[in-house]
Amino acid sequence: GAGVSQSPSNKVTEKGKDVELRCDPISGHTALYWYRQRLGQGLEFLIYFQGNSAPDKSGLPSDRFSAERTGESVSTLTIQRTQQEDSAVYLCASSLEPVDTQYFGPGTRLTVL
């Protein structure tokens, strides 16, 4: 079946602009995660949605970062007033239940000039 999809695949923006990144999880997966991977680093957890529960935002690095999820479907990660240090690959993952394996999308490569 279809895997996790993300759009856009690449985004170049100017410092100070806002960006929106989209994630379509695998159908039926209740849990959705956002991570980011900066150059030479491992994946860093950002935010986690589980069903209709309040999201776990403990990984968001600043209040410029926010995310929403509509029910158990699409999620949007928004970065306001982008900074150069926000340049990274942003990865989305979903799992059937929180205890299950997480399946990753291809990522969005964000470059802030």
Place this chain on the structure above:
Amino acid sequence: AQSVSQHNHHVILSEAASLELGCNYSYGGTVNLFWYVQYPGQHLQLLLKYFSGDPLVKGIKGFEAEFIKSKFSFNLRKPSVQWSDTAEYFCAVKGGSQGNLIFGKGTKLSVKP
């Protein structure tokens, strides 16, 4: 705070050599452990996982990993690597009721034909 350490940043091997990639984690409770692989130009995909039971776990493509609780380790092994194993390998841990994964920084494996 939980953390995952991968001891090798870049490993270079010749085909048919044996592989062992180290992974240590810090978390005192029950953990789920994962190895993910990212082949050049591809998504992160699951190589193998440990939830409970036999601490020797077998994954895809001939990989295996051994969970040693006393050493907080989950090392990845393969008896004979192939050129197609060239990729970046990430160890990850999920502890207790936490939803997100904590990743190591990754180990890049280059296999010379």
